[in-house]
Amino acid sequence: MILLHIEASPKGDHSYSSRLARAFLEAYKAKNPDDEIRTLNVFEHDMPAFGKAEAFAKFAPIMGEARTAEQESAWEKVKQEISYFDGADKILLSCPMWNYSIPWPLKQYIDCLVQPLETFGYDFEKMDHVGLLRNRPVQMILTRSSTMPGDYNDFQLPYLKYIFGAIGIRDVRAIVPWATTKASREEVEAYLSGFETEARQAAENF
Template identity: 45%
Template sequence: MAKLLHIQASPMDDLSFSARTARAFLDAYRKAHPADPVETLDLWKADIPAFDFTAASGKYKVMRGLPHADGEGRAWQRVVELVDHFKSADKILLSSPMWNFGIPYRLKQYIDVIVQPGLTFSYDPKTGYSGLVTGRPVQLILARGGEYPQGSQAAGFDHQRPYLELILGFIGFTDVRTLVVEPTLSPAGDEKLAVAISAAQEAARNF
């Protein structure tokens, strides 16, 4: 039995290509792995703390072995709780649209909260950075209105897929699988969605 955590970054529910494709993935996954618990973390409904002065100063106090001042301990504990929740999953499904060539700000906020030294990565002056979230796969389902084929001139505008693959690799993921739905704004958008749903169902059976 393996726990699957779905991180949903779109606020558009049934209007979202990434969310609809992820839903098809989850339906197929549940049929293929009926014993596995599945949880969805909707980033637009979740209580994700602002990584503000209090949280940041709490982080540096931990790094320097100093005691927390008022509020810092509580703020840092909330960060630790989110990281523990993320790391409790044996498999990750992350679905996201492209916003302004990148990712939605709620997803960026979540990433900025959970990517922390000593929790999801470590640093050694001799060997450099090492990811601490290892031994589990992640499936990305990414939707974009335009097309950004790798190697094309348009690919330079894509700060969605490269960033997510990089940051996940940085914290330790070596099995990163990516399914892209594009171009969703074209007249053939519904056809592209149908192809993506079929691919997602197949990916789920082998996840």
């Protein structure tokens, strides 16, 4: 089995979401020693910027048009991202909330993955997306400093659940430490250690 850890905080060792992901992975590795763990930090990953060439390449086959050489070469890189992602049997996504949503490089990564005819189709009768990737488990660890899950301004968890579902991945589990800003270091430690326990337990059943 291959587990892909998509890391969406730029804060390295100081990141709360990455720290909880490490607790998850320690427990996961102890239980599944033969599995391969791959890490992709979206802040460090060299991925297509998804600009003009990619935007035209995306719609060319739907509009019955041939891609130009520039669009074709841009599209090859997009397909490489999809192929690497699709090579994972399980996904761990650790991600802070940024302005009620997700950090911009994660959106850029999602813009590479979500493609008509590659990862989703469209059911014209139901007027809805049909995911084309095989379903697989996704563990999300989503940190925030104050936004409660389920609140009207939570555009992180509902968006991530929707967009994974749109490409066929519906087995989404989430751990949401939503009050990470505390008055003291001790309070942060106590808060995070509770979620480390939760992350280890989640790894046991992943």
